[in-house]
Amino acid sequence: MIAWFEPFIEFAFMRRALVATLALAVGSAPIGCILVLRRMSLVGDAMAHAVLPGAAAGFLLAGLSLPAMSLGGLAAALLVALAAGFVTRATPQREDASFAAFYLIALALGVLLVSLRGSQMDLMHMLFGSVLAVDDAAMLQIATVASATLFVLAIVYRPLVLESMDPGFLRSVGGPGARVHAALLVLLVANLVSAFQALGTLMAVGLMMLPAAAARFWIASLPAMAALAVGMGAASAVTGLLLSYHAELPSGPCIVLACGLVYVVSVLFGLRDGIVTRRWASSSHLAA
Template identity: 70%
Template sequence: MNAGALLVQPFVEYGFMRRALVATLALGLGSAPIGTLLVLRRMSLVGDAMGHALLPGAALGFLFAGFSLSAMSAGGFFAALAVALAAGFVTRVTSQREDASFAAFYLIALALGVLLVSTHGSSVDLMHMLFGTILAVDDAALLLMAGVASLTLVALAVIYRPLLVECLDPGFLRNVGGPGSLVHGVFLVLTVANLVAGFQALGTLMAVGLMMLPATAARFWAAEVWSLALVAAGMAVLSGFAGLLLSFHAQWPSGPAIVLVAGAAYLLSLVFGPHGGLLARLLRSRSHRNA
């Protein structure tokens, strides 16, 4: 079998592979730009915290309605948003840093979610919650992912300028009377929505990987915000494609395979990226010494 057949055949022969590919395309296009902005705001770990924080809400939706897309999505959305608001409130009324508040609340939420699923479900249910089942996405899940991705891209285009200023200098935006709080709230909702969409396919532990790994890798290849988002989205889509092929041919779980491919792309970017990569820094230091 030639290389072309190996790359194309799984998606030609199997409908579930085509659906999974469409799901990764939607997730990559929507979540990677969000991840890029989280990196710019130095909120990478906050994204990870919110990704795990949706578990108790999704678990409650599962307890009341089983594997109902609407119930689990709504529960996960409100749980992650509640954790974000609680962490922000603690940061405003105490001297604790925002990342520490997020860490505390997300650990509580994660433990509560695992407890709920473990005591009222099976080990299979828990694995489904944690790692997802991208090879079993249905029409409703695909529509949710496509809808969230479309909404994200449109909303980011509308609030791009104030959001960029709010990321880089929120104090300036407040001083000139800009809609800083509104823009921050919209961005927070978009982040949670993309994590909920990713949860349907990759689970709570893997969804944040497709959001943050391409975004952190893009920093080594691009310098402007729009190009960072473009490179991150491209890496996310390619990671989904390559991860699905790897899971098909090597018989690996699909979610971890996709995130591992994204992790490999990050490590390669770390070494070979022209913007701050290890090799570029080494060559630059040698040229300075020779000069």
Template identity: 60%
Template sequence: MTPLIEPFAQFAFMQRALLGCLAISLSATPVGVFLLLRRMSLTGDAMAHAILPGAAVGYLVAGLNLGAMTIGGVVAGLIVALLTGAVARFTALREDAALAAFYLISLALGVLLVSLKGSNVDLMHVLFGTVLALDNAALTLLCAITTVTLVTLALVFRPLVLECADPRFLASVSRWSGPVHFIFLGLVVLNLVAGFQALGTLMSVGIMILPAAAARFWATSIGGMLVVAALVAVLSSVAGLLASYHAGLPSGPAIILAAGSLYLLSLVFGPAGGLATRFWPRAHLDA
């Protein structure tokens, strides 16, 4: 049996880790593509930090309980999203600055809350996740979030694409502009919470943004980017889990570093605007 198949064939914890990563790959990468198209990539990073205090409150109440930490993370993320929108709308502060302020406050508050009750091991679990320790309840949650995300994206796909291209036009011809924006932010929070279960709050945004950024160098259509981003995320998950098994590396960082490596390769060799095509363009025949 080859080293590529052996870990997943012999060990149940590796099978659960792979299934969880596949669910996250199919769910988070479409959200990441739309974040990239809407020029909101850093928003995902900020929201990943914003869910930490809610997860910490759930941890203080119930310990390392999946349900409590998930509900806390979702509530905290939505509160930060709503507060950011309110500050941007009713004050002179821009949305990016308001989000940066709230996510810094959230990150510090979350770390403080976890530190009050837990140990350094618990803090590392919350920040960086334990994908190799996923149980059946966590897998059920991840698959449920994947289903909700894909169904919701299918329902709002057209207005979401139009908002990426021309949000003012969508606002002028349809009432979907506002609802679509908040539905999308809800999906961002939901998928960050899903990623948090496996990769932790500091790593979950990586599986969302890096595959989407890599896909930009291989496809020019939205459909193509969605497919390539999912493939990159799946390959990164498999490579990271294998590196974790064979080399004893931390699984979450290994997965994100694999995604980062594929992004760097795409940056150099990608046919849709990569460095190679820019500095060594293909020869073409003159008409």
């Protein structure tokens, strides 16, 4: 068993990847839980894809520069969020349809921009990331975003939960509903941008949403759900990194697949509405 964990002891790049993914789990899993609570899970996926054109524009201007690509990704994702929100307010179209439309446009534009100057390897790096190549700048960015996320969530927790559960009441008492919603979107985008270097635009949302969706099947309380989601994300990160090392597989997909396994187990055996658990309770009730 100890030999299984030796890569973290022997190789610095494995330790860096571990620290980066653990920090991503700490920052992004609570955001994922709030999105699940607000039934905005697909918005996270849309925002992850919306990062690509801005990151691609930063790549065209400055090459593989983390600050340029991060700023470009942040600007592009926020622009998509604003555009989707405007269409939702100005037309009868629902918010999820607006986000879906704009993220598809953003994804296609991003791939096109990368293909103008980059190679196939550059495109693969942007889409799937390279967690084993995380450098000091990326680790500092991930740690900073994770710390800021927890700090901001602690400040806006009460109005954020109230706005998620009963936005009409919050508006009636003059609460900061719009500002809280905007803060949530900014935190969402910031966490996706920080995960971009490690997991790419296609994989970044996996560490955010899968543990959160899995935790929903075990615990009802939001703080406990967030803590459990962080633990699930951290365990999946460790498992995925070790699996990728020993089996010589890509690290990002292994981490997300480990999260997916946790989700499937939770769907089947979770204490709250798990399929097997619910059927077992129903059969026990009938037998009694």
